Amino acid sequence: MKAYHENRSYNSTLPFTPMLLRNFSFLAHWHNDLEFMYVAEGSIRAGVNSESRLLRQGDMAISCSGDIHYYDSRGLESTILIIVFNPRLIGYPGGWPQEVRLSSPFVESSGKPPESPEALLSAAAHDRITRMKLEAEERPPHYELLITGLLYELCGLILRSIGSKPAEPGRDRRLGTGLTAMQGALDYLEKHYSAPVTLDEAAREAGMSRFHFSRFFKNATGLSFVSYLNHIRVNKAEELILHTNRTLTDIALECGFTNVRTFNRVFRQFRGQTPSSLRR
Incomplete structure (x- = not known):
């Protein structure tokens, strides 16, 4: 993904x-x-x-x-x-x-x-x-x-x-406002996935409450906020593993994971294998 x-x-x-x-x-x-x-x-x-x-x-x-x-x-x-x-x-x-x-x-x-x-x-x-x-x-x-x-x-x-x-101006305006906020949130995650982004921070970026943002995000993307963010991080990490010679530790930290242990666990969850197996 x-x-x-x-x-x-x-x-x-x-x-x-x-x-x-x-x-x-x-x-x-x-x-x-x-x-x-x-x-x-x-x-x-x-x-x-x-x-x-x-x-x-x-x-x-x-x-x-x-x-x-x-x-x-x-x-x-x-x-x-x-x-x-x-x-x-x-x-x-x-x-x-x-x-x-x-x-x-x-x-x-x-x-x-x-x-x-x-x-x-x-x-x-x-x-x-x-x-x-x-x-x-x-x-x-x-x-x-x-x-x-x-x-x-x-x-x-x-x-x-x-x-x-x-077009229904009132309904479409509300829907459009929500979608515009969600578009901004997706862009924000794409740009800041390497940072320790939190649900509260993303909700503020979208101009929504934590609860409203979490529900709207799941409806719009089919994934929870954390799962979506981890998908982005694993995608970026996989590209670096396959196309660079950088260490797995460096890649993990650059892609927003706090440590290699978490990186290995999340990567295995999404890919069914460890990051190191891609370099064997």
């Missing part, structure tokens, strides 16, 4: 990336780009803002601009298709959708009749995403136009099938 406010870069002039991933987990993060995830096989837990679902084959998670979202495959088997793209490709450089919000960030088609709106959207999404992935990989002439057209079509189908609700 990884975590951050993601500023995406793309390998081509087209701000679009398709991915086929197996047993994928990713810590709660957010970005302005749109991210559509389709479950091709198996099942995976997904969260978008304060909602979470166990998604199965044919289901989707739709993360709009600024949504805090995560994927969790622990104890599960899955193959997923993900596309990430800049909303300017569909004419919304400031974020999509505008002035409305989706009725739900999830499309749950598993177990539904083939003629149901959810099943029809699932089949259409799988077709469009698969075609876009093939175009992006092979890059035949004018593939950029074709991908852009398919994105317009897919976004239109999502709005038509899922539906949208008019």
Whole structure:
């Protein structure tokens, strides 16, 4: 798992990336780009803002601009298709959708009749995403136009099938304030994971009470504050172990662990092995 406010870069002039991933987990993060995830096989837990679902084959998670979202495959088997793209490709450089919000960030088609709106959207999404992935990989002439057209079509189908609700200034303002505070908290942890960050400190950074922050954080990320912070620290430590010759003690201290004993315990808890086993 990884975590951050993601500023995406793309390998081509087209701000679009398709991915086929197996047993994928990713810590709660957010970005302005749109991210559509389709479950091709198996099942995976997904969260978008304060909602979470166990998604199965044919289901989707739709993360709009600024949504805090995560994927969790622990104890599960899955193959997923993900596309990430800049909303300017569909004419919304400031974020999509505008002035409305989706009725739900999830499309749950598993177990539904083939003629149901959810099943029809699932089949259409799988077709469009698969075609876009093939175009992006092979890059035949004018593939950029074709991908852009398919994105317009897919976004239109999502709005038509899922539906949208008019913006509710009061509710959306409260939700937006909470999400903005949580975005700031995630950014803060990404920047200060090496320091002895506490729950109280993070709550103050978010402008919330300890209790409210703890509850909101768990709903938005699917993890407790301590577990999320330790995931970041273990991720950073693993990178340093694999790509530097620094001692494990130095790495442990740089990544925010107070001693090697705690580092070994937490690392084994998340990776199923000790840090030293990565260098054998």
